[in-house]
Amino acid sequence: MREINVPICEKAALTIEEAAEYSNIGQNRLSELLKQPRCTFVLYVGKKKLVKRREFDQFISQSIQI
Known part of the structure; x- marks a missing residue:
């Protein structure tokens, strides 16, 4: 089976590594x-x-400090 690489900016959910x-x-x-x-x-x-x-x-856009 062929692996499909979807760009991060198009994914609905990310792994912790991707995030x-x-x-x-x-x-x-x-x-x-x-x-x-x-x-x-x-x-x-x-x-x-x-x-x-x-x-x-x-969340990121509304946060001042993380």
Whole structure:
């Protein structure tokens, strides 16, 4: 089966590694943010945590400090 590479800016959900590359925020800090109870951009797929890109963009644009 052929692997399809979709650009990060077109994905709806990102892995922590992709979100770190996309935002220039460290993976450890992103993991901490995703653990917060009111995190609006976390998406659980089984035990795996993904980052909802649009909600993450909104979070970043509204934040002064992370």
